[in-house]
Amino acid sequence: MSRARDSLVVGRVIGDVLEPFVKRVSLRINYAGKEITNGREFKPSEVVNQPRVEVGGNDLRTFYTLVMVDPDAPSPSNPHLREYLQWLVVDIPGTTDATFGRELMCYEPPRPTMGIHRMVLVLFQQLGRETVYPPGWRQNFNTKDFAEIYNLGQPVAAVYFNCQRESGSGGRRMYPI
């Protein structure tokens, strides 16, 4: 378990987006069968439709919130739009999937134009089912603040993948400097 957190630390997800936490609930996400493991690469064409998000836990009466952000928007070297909110689903019952939740911000397919972006998905356990107001815009979202405002506490699970533009060449520029 601690090594899974290491990937989040090494990939700087813990640091840029989240504080260190203990993974408590299983979170399995796949795009058309291709499972997300930390640091795996997905092309925009592979992530154009929302993924299947299977939430663990052992109780249908416990509700979870899923946040998907891009901390490297619009470019990892100049992420002035950090974090860009791609998706926000609340009231997901335990042991079910995200389709059973309430979508506050619809899934926006990642379309990075510059650099290789990390796409982070974070799961929080809700205390109850209170009214959550979605932000007015997607850019400059702050997952930590959001969790604080709605008393979500520490994340219970998180995973991230890498995404670059469809014709990307692995972060290398086409023309030599």
Added chain:
Amino acid sequence: MQSWKRKGRRKKKMEEVWKDMSSSIALHQDIPPTPSFCSFQHNVNSTTTTLGGVLSQDLLAGVSMDPFPLASLVADDPFSALSGAGFESSRKQLPDPRVDSRERRKKRMIKNRESAARSRARKQAYTNELENEVDRLLNENHMLKRQYEQLRLEMAAHNLITPCKRKLYRTLTAPF
């Protein structure tokens, strides 16, 4: 961020410009060539607005002042890149071209260093995750094999006993 509050005043002019932008981005996958970007930046001034309620990341990327794509032109033709960029105002403090290029080179090095660090982190995170997966799968495999063996043994033991019970025997009970 405060500049966004001004969007109400600029809305009419913005909508036209945004329509042009979105249609051109829809057609082209990559970032439009820098000269058109620079002229756009004068109008936009880092404000953002919504177009039909949806503002995608690539539109925002186009709007923002990102000197990154211009940096690639630096070595080729520094002066025309600078004059075309509209960065002249920040450069007036350092008119000396030699100091200029030194500064630019330093910035370039820093950016490259950061980019290299990110690349290393990416690689490390990926191999780390792969190693974890391998360990996990090996353990799972080991456990499943043991379970399988146990079940097989149980099944074999069962098979030796039960068939005898199930069979019907005909015994001779007649006196003759």
